[in-house]
Amino acid sequence: MTEFNPFLKSWKKGLKRVAIVYPNRYVGGVSSLAVQRLYYEINSSEDFIAERFFTDVFEGLRSVESGSELKSFDVALFTLQYEEDYFNAVQIIKKSNFSGVKIAGGPCVTENPKPIAKFFDGLFIGEADNLVLDIVEGKLELYPKNKRRFLWRELPEHQKMQVIGEGAYGRALHIEVGRGCPRSCRFCIVRQLYAPARWRKVEEIVEIARENRKIVDKIALISPSPSDHPKFEEIISELYSLGYQISPSSLRADKISEEVLKILVKSGLKSLTFAPETSERLREVIKKDISNEEIIVAAKLAKEAGIEKVKLYFMIGLPGEKLEDLEEIVSLVERIRSMNLKVAVSVNPLVPKPHTPFQWLPYGGEIGKDVKENIKSLEEKAKFLEKMRKFAEVSVESVRKFAIQTVLSRGDERVSRLIELKPNFNLIFKLKLDKFLEAFEVDEELPWDDLSIGYKKERLKREYEKVLADISA
Ligand code: SF4
The missing domain is CATH 3.40.50.2300 (Response regulator)
Known part of the structure; x- marks a missing residue:
């Protein structure tokens, strides 16, 4: 190495x-x-x-x-x-x-x-x-004594240098351009765990980039949503003028201008990642406010700018999901593919995460169905979307693997018995941990309720109730 x-x-x-x-x-x-x-x-x-x-x-x-x-x-x-x-x-x-x-x-x-x-x-x-x-040095009181989230009102100064090795972005310098996200997608834990959204100043980013230019020629811009940085265009044009190849960790389809794409392509970017997540109808339920048209326009711009490949992320197991939502995903992917772009699709089952308005949902998203029915339904949905393999590169995450992730994410102390053994789907049932795949009652005490993260549970409840009303309308 x-x-x-x-x-x-x-x-x-x-x-x-x-x-x-x-x-x-x-x-x-x-x-x-x-x-x-x-x-x-x-x-x-x-x-x-x-x-x-x-x-x-x-x-x-x-x-x-x-x-x-x-x-x-x-x-x-x-x-x-x-x-x-x-x-x-x-x-x-x-x-x-x-x-x-x-x-x-x-x-x-x-x-x-x-x-x-x-x-x-x-x-x-x-x-x-x-x-x-x-x-x-043991100077801080840690969990379980201290249950409060430590956070910085302003982003602490970035380290000036770092280890450069062969990482997820190749041999790159990683700069955190922002922390937290200004949006509020209902399934997303980032919006809570890293709130409030904080952005790094352009001058600081450029200074670090300048100091490291002799050591490295690639730069990864890290943040849950880098293109939401209010000065994203300025950042990438400065980095481009320093001669960097630029890799943003992801891009928002509605934030892509021709100018931004031009710079990114000139600086070596060949593929773009968008996360439409689901159908347009369900995007409203999950509060991901991007339309199909915006995604299509972004893909067109990308093609014209010289991008060769688009990666698209989708989820299954959302509340209120129907066959027509999955059909819409397939036709969106087909439309993008027909622009002569290579398309890679990634499909993940939704893990109803703690601290989000979806925390009460069952794994699989269908309230009223039991765990095994929800899993069966997720597996059928996964199979349905696999048919996109005819025209796109498709990777569908294992429903069983994500069930284990859900138990690890939503469980209590009892889950440590599973962690001591191995990641095995059947063990969830043997160890009687399947209750963490079920829906939670709105008034029940949840395993993470004792943490002080910085939001009011009542607000999540109101949003959850709104979701239930929306899907039954
Ligand atoms: S899914 Fe992305 S855009 Fe939505 S809140 Fe999370 S980080 Fe922000």
């Missing part, structure tokens, strides 16, 4: 060793702003040395930097980006015989710490940034 690492440090007597464990592959870890920040903050301190662990490097049991065993470290910080990583994290803890202090953080932990809590000495809820050393 060849990486540019400006923070590499050698151990010397007196330094406390901190392991940063990303329980997934290197390619994701080196693109993770959280891993980058932890590494930078800890190695910038005179008292500590940090080394990183990934599942595809020595199975996560020895560090990338020096090959040191995890058990020789004093503190291990786990970054949990995806619920599926819980299994890897717990296996790494077990196999390594690590006996130091174990702390976990990341979006999954902030969403619902209950399923994972018993494996760690403390959990950090929220945004760490400038608090990393306080966490390592």
Whole structure:
């Protein structure tokens, strides 16, 4: 593995060793702003040395930097980006015989710490940034004692340099252009966990890009919705004039101007990603305010600007979903394909996420149906959409795999028994965890209700009731 690492440090007597464990592959870890920040903050301190662990490097049991065993470290910080990583994290803890202090953080932990809590000495809820050393030094009260989300009213200053390796965007510099999202799609957890939306100043972005230009020629713009940055066009034209290839993490179809596309294509972009999610009718229910026409216009503009491929994300299992919604998805994809664009389609079952107005929905979205019926119906929908394979590249996520994700996301302490074993669909039923795939009663206490994230549950309830009214109208 060849990486540019400006923070590499050698151990010397007196330094406390901190392991940063990303329980997934290197390619994701080196693109993770959280891993980058932890590494930078800890190695910038005179008292500590940090080394990183990934599942595809020595199975996560020895560090990338020096090959040191995890058990020789004093503190291990786990970054949990995806619920599926819980299994890897717990296996790494077990196999390594690590006996130091174990702390976990990341979006999954902030969403619902209950399923994972018993494996760690403390959990950090929220945004760490400038608090990393306080966490390592044990100066902060962590979950379960502290149930409040840490957040920064203003985005903390971005680190000036970072490790550059072969990551999800290739060999790229990653800049967080914004955090949170100004929109309010009802299924989306980002709008709650990272609220309020905060944008980084153009000057700061350009300055970091300028300082790193000699080291790297690709730049990834990271944010839940980078093109919503009020000065997105200015940012990409500045970065283009510095000679960067630019990769935004995603783009909004209604935010694409000819000018933006021209710059992105000139800077090397070949494919675009949009997330229409569903039919136009259901987009209103989920509050994703983009019309089919806007998506078609954006695809046309993309084609004219020289884009070769469009990636489209859809969901199944939404409340009120009918066959005609799926048919509309197929015809939208066909229309885009007919523009002579290559089309890649990704279909995911909806996980009704905590802290969203959809948190009370059952997995599968059909209230009144039991778990097995909902799963059967999701599998039929997935099969229906697979017929797009005739004219597009289609990947449909496994309904069973997402059922496991739903249980990990919505469960309580009992789910830790599953995490100790393996990600197996049938175990959900054997361990009697299928209740977390069912609809929740609006007045029942939910496993994540004790967290203080910064919104009022009443507001979610009102939105949920509105959804129920809309789909029965
Ligand atoms: S789905 Fe995307 S646009 Fe909608 S709230 Fe979430 S991040 Fe924002």
